[in-house]
Amino acid sequence: MFSYTFHWNQAFRALPQMLDGALVTLQIALLSMAIGVTCAIALTLFRLSGNRALSGFATTWIEIARNTPALFQIYMAHFGLGSFGIHLSPYTALLAGIAFNNAGYLAENFRGALKAIPETQIRAGRSLGLTSLQAFRYIVMSQMLRIAFLPTTNQMVWAILMTSLGVTVGMNTDLAGITQELNARSFRTFEFFALAAVIYYLVAKTVTLAAHLFAARMFRY
Structure with missing residues (x-):
């Protein structure tokens, strides 16, 4: 028979602590996206160079980023590099692993966006006296980012969810890490992880909604 007694009061008392962890989760996701976008643009240019x-x-x-588990990539950043004397903190290893993964996926998004832009636009820019770099910066880049914006938003949501893998390398200041520690002290697994899941859901939906509102305002034409 089902005899579990819920104790939601313990979970709700820990809500401020879990929200602090959610801020760390969001920080890691944003930093990983900033690094990932920068690396992805470089990878796209390298691939088409x-x-x-x-x-x-x-x-x-x-190929490595897209065809190996994100957990493997985080492990390699934390434990793999440690074999060569390069020791990264759990925070840095998690950030590096997610940024590496983001760059791989975003590079393919950007490459697809570039393919959607007619080459005649670059030639038109060159005919107006722009250099190749200027044509890419002023004509191609803005269109590429516009086309790839919503897929990039999906990657941001994925980055938020990937931060939960940090518990495997000892990360204990993000939402997943704090939830794990609270669970270890109270053994109220369902309550704490259910509340954490709701927080993850709300953060992800907020990011998605904000991105769609931004796109509707900025990309009306």
Whole structure:
């Protein structure tokens, strides 16, 4: 028979602590996206550069990021690099692993967005006296980011959820880490993790809604 007694009061008393963890989760996700977008743009340019070495480097990064588990990537940042004397804190390893994963997925998004932009626009820019770099910066980049904006938002949500993997490398200041510690002290697994799931859901939905409102305002034309 079902005989479990819920004790939600313990979970609700810990809500401020869990919300502090949610802020750390959001911070890691935002930083990983900033790093990921920067690396993804570079990887996209490398892959389309025609230089075999740069293209090979970008392709290898993208293939590893997209075809291996995110947990593996975080483990390699924390434990793998430690084998070579490079010791990263749980926070840094989690950030590095998620940023690496983000860059791989976003590079493919950006490459697809670039393919959707007619090459005639670049030639038109060159005919007006722009250099290749200026044509890319002023003509192509803005359109690429516009096309890839909503897929990038999906990656942001994925980054938020990926932060929960930090508990595997000892991360204890984000939402998942704090929830795990609270559960270890109280053994109220269902209550704490159910509340954490609601917080993850609300954060993810808020980011998605904000992104759609931003896109509707900024990309009306």
